[in-house]
Amino acid sequence: MAPGADARVRRPPRIDSVNPGGGTRVSGTTHDDYTDRYARRVRGMTASEIRALFAVASRPEVVSLAGGAPYVSALPLDAVGEMLAGLAAQHGATTLQYGIGQGAPALREGICEVMAESGIDVGVGASPDDVVVTVGGQQALDLIGRLFLDPGDIVLAEGPTYVGALGVFQAAQAQVRHVPMDADGVVPAALAQALADAGRRGERVKFFYTIPTYQNPAGVTLTNARRDEVLEICARAGVLVVEDDPYGQLGFDGPAPLPLRARRRDGIVYLSTFSKTFAPGLRVGWILAPHAVREKLVIASEAQILCPSAFAQAAVTGYLATMPWREQLKTYREIYRERRDALVTALADLMPAGLTWTTPAGGLFVWAALPAGLDSKAMMPRAIAARVAYVPGTGFYADGGGSGHLRLNFSFPPPERIREGVRRLAGVVEQELATRSVFGGPPPEGAHRRVRPGSDSPGPDLA
Amino acid sequence: MAPGADARVRRPPRIDSVNPGGGTRVSGTTHDDYTDRYARRVRGMTASEIRALFAVASRPEVVSLAGGAPYVSALPLDAVGEMLAGLAAQHGATTLQYGIGQGAPALREGICEVMAESGIDVGVGASPDDVVVTVGGQQALDLIGRLFLDPGDIVLAEGPTYVGALGVFQAAQAQVRHVPMDADGVVPAALAQALADAGRRGERVKFFYTIPTYQNPAGVTLTNARRDEVLEICARAGVLVVEDDPYGQLGFDGPAPLPLRARRRDGIVYLSTFSKTFAPGLRVGWILAPHAVREKLVIASEAQILCPSAFAQAAVTGYLATMPWREQLKTYREIYRERRDALVTALADLMPAGLTWTTPAGGLFVWAALPAGLDSKAMMPRAIAARVAYVPGTGFYADGGGSGHLRLNFSFPPPERIREGVRRLAGVVEQELATRSVFGGPPPEGAHRRVRPGSDSPGPDLA
Numbered sequence: 067m068a069p070g071a072d073a074r075v076r077r078p079p080r081i082d083s084v085n086p087g088g089g090t091r092v093s094g095t096t097h098d099d100y101t102d103r104y105a106r107r108v109r110g111m112t113a114s115e116i117r118a119l120f121a122v123a124s125r126p127e128v129v130s131l132a133g134g135a136p137y138v139s140a141l142p143l144d145a146v147g148e149m150l151a152g153l154a155a156q157h158g159a160t161t162l163q164y165g166i167g168q169g170a171p172a173l174r175e176g177i178c179e180v181m182a183e184s185g186i187d188v189g190v191g192a193s194p195d196d197v198v199v200t201v202g203g204q205q206a207l208d209l210i211g212r213l214f215l216d217p218g219d220i221v222l223a224e225g226p227t228y229v230g231a232l233g234v235f236q237a238a239q240a241q242v243r244h245v246p247m248d249a250d251g252v253v254p255a256a257l258a259q260a261l262a263d264a265g266r267r268g269e270r271v272k273f274f275y276t277i278p279t280y281q282n283p284a285g286v287t288l289t290n291a292r293r294d295e296v297l298e299i300c301a302r303a304g305v306l307v308v309e310d311d312p313y314g315q316l317g318f319d320g321p322a323p324l325p326l327r328a329r330r331r332d333g334i335v336y337l338s339t340f341s342k343t344f345a346p347g348l349r350v351g352w353i354l355a356p357h358a359v360r361e362k363l364v365i366a367s368e369a370q371i372l373c374p375s376a377f378a379q380a381a382v383t384g385y386l387a388t389m390p391w392r393e394q395l396k397t398y399r400e401i402y403r404e405r406r407d408a409l410v411t412a413l414a415d416l417m418p419a420g421l422t423w424t425t426p427a428g429g430l431f432v433w434a435a436l437p438a439g440l441d442s443k444a445m446m447p448r449a450i451a452a453r454v455a456y457v458p459g460t461g462f463y464a465d466g467g468g469s470g471h472l473r474l475n476f477s478f479p480p481p482e483r484i485r486e487g488v489r490r491l492a493g494v495v496e497q498e499l500a501t502r503s504v505f506g507g508p509p510p511e512g513a514h515r516r517v518r519p520g521s522d523s524p525g526p527d528l529a
Numbered sequence: 530m531a532p533g534a535d536a537r538v539r540r541p542p543r544i545d546s547v548n549p550g551g552g553t554r555v556s557g558t559t560h561d562d563y564t565d566r567y568a569r570r571v572r573g574m575t576a577s578e579i580r581a582l583f584a585v586a587s588r589p590e591v592v593s594l595a596g597g598a599p600y601v602s603a604l605p606l607d608a609v610g611e612m613l614a615g616l617a618a619q620h621g622a623t624t625l626q627y628g629i630g631q632g633a634p635a636l637r638e639g640i641c642e643v644m645a646e647s648g649i650d651v652g653v654g655a656s657p658d659d660v661v662v663t664v665g666g667q668q669a670l671d672l673i674g675r676l677f678l679d680p681g682d683i684v685l686a687e688g689p690t691y692v693g694a695l696g697v698f699q700a701a702q703a704q705v706r707h708v709p710m711d712a713d714g715v716v717p718a719a720l721a722q723a724l725a726d727a728g729r730r731g732e733r734v735k736f737f738y739t740i741p742t743y744q745n746p747a748g749v750t751l752t753n754a755r756r757d758e759v760l761e762i763c764a765r766a767g768v769l770v771v772e773d774d775p776y777g778q779l780g781f782d783g784p785a786p787l788p789l790r791a792r793r794r795d796g797i798v799y800l801s802t803f804s805k806t807f808a809p810g811l812r813v814g815w816i817l818a819p820h821a822v823r824e825k826l827v828i829a830s831e832a833q834i835l836c837p838s839a840f841a842q843a844a845v846t847g848y849l850a851t852m853p854w855r856e857q858l859k860t861y862r863e864i865y866r867e868r869r870d871a872l873v874t875a876l877a878d879l880m881p882a883g884l885t886w887t888t889p890a891g892g893l894f895v896w897a898a899l900p901a902g903l904d905s906k907a908m909m910p911r912a913i914a915a916r917v918a919y920v921p922g923t924g925f926y927a928d929g930g931g932s933g934h935l936r937l938n939f940s941f942p943p944p945e946r947i948r949e950g951v952r953r954l955a956g957v958v959e960q961e962l963a964t965r966s967v968f969g970g971p972p973p974e975g976a977h978r979r980v981r982p983g984s985d986s987p988g989p990d991l992a
């Protein structure tokens with residue numbers, strides 16, 4: 067059987083069932099003889115009721131706005147294939163072999179070139195020696211969790227935040243405290259307050275985890291002024307900043323504000339990935355860390371995976387060295403801008419009053435607030451029945467928040483599918499509103515309020 | 530710059546600096562401002578004094594018997610390259626995209642075909658549904674550690690055992706108790722004793738970790754009779770068995786005894802990897818686990834890496850489906866048999882009396898015992914100066930044991946290099962013996978004793 071000849075291989079990727087889609091927990095229905103043998107951290111590994119729904123959501127008749135997948139079909143696939151063939155045929159003795167735990171020097175140099183585009187360059191002490199190559203941004207997060215988190219430690223994170231980061235913090239048995247955001251990103255006063263509160267309780271805050279640019283899932287970006295404030299607040303409290311930046315080079319309306327790491331070199335662990343700017347199927351990400359931390363990260367990574375794939379690393383190195391990656395970034399940005407427009411236009415045209423949303427200046431996601439009283443998780447089965455999928459907002463909170471919100475992805479489905487998805491979702495929301503008015507839920511307070519596309523306001527209940 | 534044009538990419542892989550080589554700890558000389566922020570598990574991440582030596586050992590003038598790398602140059606690299614090109618060019622929309630956390634169904638089916646060759650088939654309940662694809666055998670071990678180990682838990686493991694497994698157990702803050710081996714593998718009575726001892730102390734033994742076939746590093750294989758005994762002992766004690774089997778299909782003298790998992794389906798978590806039978810550069814391994822455990826493993830893996838590389842998985846799937854992988858296994862076996870013969874013949878011809886070694890019937894490693902009184906770690910700088918490298922035995926023990934032993938790899942260097950390496954090493958050992966007799970160490974008791982190549986006895990001090 068040729069690879070890909072199998073129907074399972076040829077059908078569209080089941081983007082909904084990996085973490086970027088949010089619905090990643092395994093249902094726990096099987097009888098489990100091993101219960102009393104598991105480690106304590108396993109107790110937190112909860113089954114998700116929506117996993118079964120996501121399996122259905124991957125059917126072709128469903129418009130999935132639930133994923134987090136880039137549109138890799140926009141890559142020059144023939145040319146990529148040719149490059150990969152050469153890597154095996156001419157360099158197989160190294161590309162198919164073990165490599166070193168930190169990652170290949172040539173790739174780490176390429177990564178520094180990529181970061182320099184965002185202003186993280188030699189001027190702020192970024193060097194290949196302080197880069198650790200990882201299995202995507204996810205392993206980067208996991209390594210940071212391993213290095214810094216003991217059970218019971220506190221992590222501050224935006225609310226909402228990346229679902230996969232919550233998975234890491236939970237596996238580390240840490241407690242997450244959310245810090246609210248508004249249209250300008252995380253609210254500095256709220257961050258300072260959260261730190262003060264923890265201090266008063268004698269709690270140990272290990273770091274502030276932030277996605278300052280084109281945030282997943284909220285779609286907002288921390289302003290320049292707030293970036294400096296946030297750095298100042300964390301430095302004063304002696305709290306490490308973990309800056310997660312997968313989307314910074316995917317801005318639609320000009321370049322993003324400088325990353326935190328481009329403003330300060332101490333007390334920041336920076337991570338990013340090629341998953342959104344090149345291809346997630348290779349699983350290549352990285353961490354830029356202070357030197358002492360970098361050394362420990364390498365030991366931790368060796369214990370976890372020995373070394374990242376030499377072949378995948380060579381593929382990215384080759385891509386950066388021989389292919390027009392800056393042009394490809396432009397291509398991605400243009401495709402995503404068009405799709406973002408399709409999404410927010412459809413929301414404005416088709417959604418009932420009372421639904422609000424963010425209009426991201428980059429990245430892959432729109433964050434929407436349902437009319438007051440509606441529950442995004444409870445609504446999911448109806449949405450699936452109407453052949454549209456999204457991620458309920460609760461997935462992005464560690465504390466049960468987010469039930470009034472949902473995340474909509476615009477990077478993967480083409481514009482007409484996006485509009486069709488919104489049309490279906492609008493029908494579902496209208497139905498919910500009608501049901502509620504019959505059975506008498508709370509009055510639709512937010513119903514008169516509406517954020518027009520182009521507005522930056524994520525709505526008052528984003529936080 | 531073309532990938533691989535860089536000198537660092539073209540030179541031979543630095544097999545010594547990844548865990549299979551054993552010398553993987555990072556030297557901790559950098560000033561570390563983050564010391565008081567690390568998690569407790571980081572305290573156990575010790576720097577290794579031999580890492581600097583291993584960096585030197587990767588120079589071309591050094592004969593390295595220290596690695597654990599397969600001879601991937603024996604692969605049909607052009608054909609592999611052609612296959613990989615097709616995966617990107619024709620199937621890039623899926624192979625470069627996210628996949629599912631458990632791994633692609635087509636690969637899990639292929640893995641079941643591979644396991645069936647070893648007798649782990651549908652008859653003993655092996656099904657693609659109970660397979661989890663991992664980032665090599667290392668992530669497989671790490672996931673098992675995450676699922677089962679709390680700080681302070683006890684793991685029983687052969688002494689010596691795989692250095693990368695020790696890294697996992699240490700990261701999980703577990704305690705390792707070694708169970709001695711002899712030429713027939715782990716000693717069942719000693720295993721029963723270790724379990725009884727732990728029981729008497731009220732300790733919690735979470736599992737027995739074993740590499741029953743062509744063990745790394747000892748090169749011995751658990752006999753058929755002992756396999757059943759070991760299973761019985763663990764079942765009676767209610768202790769899970771973790772069977773690590775990267776080498777089972779690399780036997781030189783006919784097929785290996787049936788794996789433990791082919792004998793019993795309950796209470797065993799089985800893991801293996803394509804690193805030694807195909808190519809480690811793709812980082813593809815797997816776990817076959819009881820269904821309830823498998824579900825938890827998927828959640829844990831998603832929190833760690835989201836999903837394994839779709840491209841690497843498609844590469845292995847394509848390799849199994851379209852290329853003569855059984856023939857390739859034969860090729861590897863023939864090459865390794867020849868190299869094992871070169872190694873044990875050279876040891877017999879060139880080593881001074883008092884050095885003994887195992888003669889493995891498969892796998893990649895010979896385990897040697899130095900003449901009494903010599904220390905393999907102390908000897909390393911002299912060996913490097915004499916341009917030969919090995920892994921000191923202490924790397925394979927959690928308790929400081931192994932100082933009289935060393936591990937020699939025969940899979941990577943060609944036969945003449947192996948012989949040259951042994952010649953150099955023999956000179957070093959002779960020098961050590963001479964120094965010791967001048968400065969008066971303990972008498973070389975073992976000096977008259979010698980295990981001939983072909984003998985199965987690993988020497989009395991293997992345990």
Ligand SMILES: Cc1ncc(COP(=O)(O)O)c(C=O)c1O
Nearest residue numbers: 086134202203204228282339341
């Ligand atoms: C904020 C954030 N961090 C990390 C990741 C994980 O990236 P990768 O797919 O490279 O593991 C994602 C993926 O969606 C993300 O949105």
Ligand SMILES: Cc1ncc(COP(=O)(O)O)c(C=O)c1O
Nearest residue numbers: 549597665666667691745802804
């Ligand atoms: C016994 C054992 N288990 C696991 C591994 C790790 O395998 P991989 O390279 O696939 O991570 C090795 C590698 O040497 C090994 O010898």
